Amino acid sequence: MLDAIRNYFAELTERFGNGWNRFWFAPRDALTLSLVRxxxxxxxxxxxxxxxxxxxxxxxxxxxxxxxxxxxxxxNRYGFSYLNHLHEPSELWAAHFVGFVILLLFxxxxxxxxxxVLATLVxxxxxxxxxMLAGEFESVLAMVMVYLCIGASGDxxxxxxxxxxxxxxxxxxxxxxxxxxxxxxLTTISTRLIQVHLTVVYVSMGISKLDGSLGDVWWxxxxxxxxxxxPERRIVDLTGWLHNHIYIINVWTHxxxxxxxxxxxxxxxxxxxxxxxxxxxxxxxLEIIASGLAMFGLTMIVANLVFVSPETLxxxxxxxxxxxxxxxxxxxxxxxxxxx
Amino acid sequence: MSMDxxxxxxxxxxxAQLPSNSFRTVASFLLFVHxxxxxxxxSSNWGPQSEPSQLRRDVRGKLxxxxxxxxxxxxxxxxxxxxxYGGVLDVDHILFAELSSESPDVPPEEVRLPEAGMxxxxxxxxxxxxxxxxxxxxxxxxxxxxxxxxxxxxxLWKTGESEAILRYRSLLLQxxxxxxxxDMVAANPYDEAKFRTVYEARAWLDDxxxxxxxxxxxxxxxxAAPPSFNAxxxxx
Numbered sequence: 001m002l003d004a005i006r007n008y009f010a011e012l013t014e015r016f017g018n019g020w021n022r023f024w025f026a027p028r029d030a031l032t033l034s035l036v037r038x039x040x041x042x043x044x045x046x047x048x049x050x051x052x053x054x055x056x057x058x059x060x061x062x063x064x065x066x067x068x069x070x071x072x073x074x075x076n077r078y079g080f081s082y083l084n085h086l087h088e089p090s091e092l093w094a095a096h097f098v099g100f101v102i103l104l105l106f107x108x109x110x111x112x113x114x115x116x117v118l119a120t121l122v123x124x125x126x127x128x129x130x131x132m133l134a135g136e137f138e139s140v141l142a143m144v145m146v147y148l149c150i151g152a153s154g155d156x157x158x159x160x161x162x163x164x165x166x167x168x169x170x171x172x173x174x175x176x177x178x179x180x181x182x183x184x185x186l187t188t189i190s191t192r193l194i195q196v197h198l199t200v201v202y203v204s205m206g207i208s209k210l211d212g213s214l215g216d217v218w219w220x221x222x223x224x225x226x227x228x229x230x231p232e233r234r235i236v237d238l239t240g241w242l243h244n245h246i247y248i249i250n251v252w253t254h255x256x257x258x259x260x261x262x263x264x265x266x267x268x269x270x271x272x273x274x275x276x277x278x279x280x281x282x283x284x285x286l287e288i289i290a291s292g293l294a295m296f297g298l299t300m301i302v303a304n305l306v307f308v309s310p311e312t313l314x315x316x317x318x319x320x321x322x323x324x325x326x327x328x329x330x331x332x333x334x335x336x337x338x339x340x
Numbered sequence: 341m342s343m344d345x346x347x348x349x350x351x352x353x354x355x356a357q358l359p360s361n362s363f364r365t366v367a368s369f370l371l372f373v374h375x376x377x378x379x380x381x382x383s384s385n386w387g388p389q390s391e392p393s394q395l396r397r398d399v400r401g402k403l404x405x406x407x408x409x410x411x412x413x414x415x416x417x418x419x420x421x422x423x424x425y426g427g428v429l430d431v432d433h434i435l436f437a438e439l440s441s442e443s444p445d446v447p448p449e450e451v452r453l454p455e456a457g458m459x460x461x462x463x464x465x466x467x468x469x470x471x472x473x474x475x476x477x478x479x480x481x482x483x484x485x486x487x488x489x490x491x492x493x494x495x496l497w498k499t500g501e502s503e504a505i506l507r508y509r510s511l512l513l514q515x516x517x518x519x520x521x522x523d524m525v526a527a528n529p530y531d532e533a534k535f536r537t538v539y540e541a542r543a544w545l546d547d548x549x550x551x552x553x554x555x556x557x558x559x560x561x562x563x564a565a566p567p568s569f570n571a572x573x574x575x576x
Contacts, residue, residue, distance in 0.1 A: 020368070021358055021364065024367070024368070024371060025358050025359055025363075025364055025367070026357060026358065027357055027358075046462075047462060050460055050462045050463050051466075053463055054463060054466065057494065058466070062493050062494045062497040062498070063490065063494060064470060064487065064490050064491055064494050065470070065487070065490065066490050066493075069486040069487060069489070069490050072482075072483060072486055073473070073483050073486055073487075077411055077416075078407075078408040078411040078412050079411055079412055079414070080412065124412075124413070124414055127414050128414070130470075131414075132469060132470060132473040132487075133466045133469050133470060134414070134469070135465065135469055136421045137462075138414065139414065139415075139417050139419065142413065142414040142415070143414075143415060146413050146415075185358070185359045185363070185367075189367065189371070193371075193374075196375070197378065197415075200378065200379075200382055200419060201419045201421075204382060204418055204419035204420050204421075205419065205420065205421045205422070207420075208418070208420030208421070208422040209422050209423070211420075211422070211425075214422075214425045214427065215424075215425030215426050215427050217424060217425060217426040218422070218425075222426070223423060223424055223425075223426070225516065226424045226426045226430065226513055227423055227424050229513040229514050229515075229519075229529075230431065230432050230511075230513060231432070231511065231529040231530065232432035232434070232454075232464070232468065232511065233432060233461075233464075233465075233468070235461070239514065239516075239519045240519060242516075243516035243517075243519040243520045244516075244520065246516060287423075290423075291423055292461060293465070294461055294462075295461075295462055296421075
């Protein structure tokens with residue numbers, strides 16, 4: 001009897017350990033993460049560019065969010081921002097320009113290991129300078145940027161990749177490394193962290209909508225109307241048409257909650273994943289229309305891409321080159337060296 | 341080959357590709373700490389728009405290194421992005437300012453933030469969030485006037501005027517019956533009847549410094565309850 005119990009726990013811990021190792025550390029190709037880097041970089045660049053219109057209005061000498069007022073407002077909240085130490089317009093513009101260049105380098109993938117960290121610093125500094133200006137969009141953007149620092153997100157779709165290939169081609173044929181497909185456990189950790197964190201975001205979003213103590217608009221099926229009816233935010237005014245089709249509002253509202261609650265469960269299922277990702281894209285486009293939060297919706301769509309496997313992405317992006325044989329390890333084995 | 345040996349072989353193949361034991365040990369520890377911190381801040385930030393309980397404040401105080409770590413990464417959030425509860429703060433807030441000079445002949449200048457039709461939307465949203473921050477802290481005397489004072493400072497400096505009246509106003513939403521109404525007042529989403537002043541203050545320059553006095557409104561202050569979904573068309 002004791003042996004049976006001991007064996008059970010031995011098997012349990014062994015299987016859990018193997019599963020943990022596979023989930024977090026099995027080397028993974030960085031193509032998906034690289035695509036997420038490019039798209040997230042574009043979103044961060046756009047956000048940074050839109051701040052150019054109001055940089056001095058918010059952060060300037062007579063700005064709407066003076067540092068001391070912000071500090072009194074947020075109280076004992078931790079967060080570093082280099083913008084807290086810049087007050088003169090020339091200093092602010094210089095820092096803003098440098099931030100723009102860093103985000104651009106991150107997006108195109110030049111010195112990605114360094115620029116990913118610096119780009120995250122730029123994004124976090126802008127948020128921490130005046131956290132009351134930040135909302136859903138900035139929370140998800142910061143999350144993805146932080147995790148992109150861990151993985152090798154510059155392995156593909158980057159200037160780094162292009163330079164590496166060019167250096168290879170300049171070497172004599174006998175000295176070239178075999179064509180390699182980089183894979184790295186840090187890429188897996190980065191991808192998994194985004195996936196897990198995104199799941200937490202979905203669960204929180206779904207459950208918070210069901211909090212009846214704060215209002216019954218989600219239970220009552222009318223929430224989408226109240227989102228569409230905000231004239232200052234909406235992208236398209238659908239109220240003129242939908243006020244006569246309330247059942248569409250009801251279906252839309254309930255479908256949103258159902259989707260947000262089912263996504264974190266079903267996206268981990270290999271069979272349901274493609275369907276969930278397509279549904280997620282449609283739902284986020286509808287959410288953008290309803291809430292007017294275009295950048296939040298786009299960032300969620302980009303973040304969802306981490307659930308697409310590199311193999312699937314390769315077959316979609318490079319249908320022809322995917323057919324070519326490639327090695328899955330960065331280190332050339334002796335056999336590879338002999339072949340070359 | 342038995343099933344067990346096949347499984348063991350497959351497992352050893354997988355293990356061969358994994359990083360070293362020491363790497364995995366350190367990384368697993370860091371992952372555990374990070375995920376614990378994430379779970380902690382998400383659960384401790386639960387409950388949108390509500391004041392944190394004493395227990396929650398105590399626990400957050402005791403585990404401040406975790407909170408600080410997540411705050412630095414801007415992850416100290418409940419991620420409760422509910423969109424709307426149809427509540428008093430789930431509407432748009434706009435700052436209207438009347439700026440006047442000492443000369444009585446010059447008519448007051450009117451400013452609106454965000455400006456009407458401001459594009460792109462991300463710009464407009466930053467102003468809306470700032471206005472929401474003011475609206476959400478009305479009656480909290482320690483902080484309610486921080487950003488109105490900064491807004492007055494900016495507007496008076498920008499325009500060169502000497503006095504300003506600031507009004508933070510919430511724009512109530514239209515129920516379906518209003519949108520379909522033949523009455524122009526009910527059908528107009530920007531009709532004056534749909535605005536509620538949530539904060540009003542008078543600001544003036546004194547020795548180059550902005551002085552601000554919050555106005556006590558004759559009407560009930562604070563956000564008004566939103567209209568019911570099935571409400572009949574509102575009448576002027």
